Amino acid sequence: xxxxxxxxxxxIQQMLKRFKRLCQREGLTRDMKRHSYYExxxxxxxxxxxxxxxKTELER
Numbered sequence: 001x002x003x004x005x006x007x008x009x010x011x012i013q014q015m016l017k018r019f020k021r022l023c024q025r026e027g028l029t030r031d032m033k034r035h036s037y038y039e040x041x042x043x044x045x046x047x048x049x050x051x052x053x054x055k056t057e058l059e060r
Contacts, residue, residue: 002026 004019
C-alpha cells in the first residue's frame with residue numbers, strides 16, 4: 001500500500017504528483033489498466049508469446 005504524508009509546507013498538488021509518481025514506479029497504473037477489462041486466456045497467452053518474441057529479437 002502506498003502512503004504519502006505531507007512534507008512541511010507541501011501543497012496538495014505536489015503531494016498528488018508524488019503519489020502518482022510512486023504508483024508508476026510500483027507498476028500500479030499498468031496493472032490497473034490491464035485488469036480494467038477481461039482478457040481471455042487465449043489472448044493472454046498470445047500477448048505473452050509476442051512479448052517473448054520481442055525480447056528475443058532485442059537480445060540478438
